[in-house]
Amino acid sequence: MTGAIIHITILLTGLVAADAGAPSNDRAKTATRAEVESALAKGGSPGELQHWAATADGILTAVADDRTASETVRARALSALAYARTARAHAFLENFIIEKTPSSAPVDHVLLRRAAASLGWQGGARVVEVLGPLLDNGDADVRLDAAAALGLARAREAEAPLRARLALETDAAVRRQIEAALKAVTAPR
16 A cells, blocks of 8 residues: 555656646636737627626726727727726726716717716715716716616615706606616615
């Protein structure tokens, strides 16, 4: 029996020496920006967006902020950031929304909507402060997504701005979304 243990020990020692500390092939390699952009351009399932958020949130923020990238790729990068639970991604989403809120450019409205939804999924202490002003945006789609994002965040502080907007809102779809968001933020926990 002792001979078998010694033989196994020698075999294992040989395997470790042959490996020489080389990195395992099981480890994922670091993604490049080109790989991430290519994947985003092709679309992507929620699982793929989660993968990029977990492995390349810095690249996602760079792509989302790059005005030379296509609107579609930028929007998908912003959507993927919903899954990135890092301080860097969260701060990026907040700052992106604050920066783009005054814009009237249609491309910025599309990006604002994606960023708002992502921030709504993440929540946070400043979510109402950052998303609340979007309820007054001139674009009904931006207001609708802002209300949805506030509902996702489930922050009780969102009740006041949602009720204030509901009193003024004329778009039926936005009114329905505000009502749904109010149910979410006032629901017992």
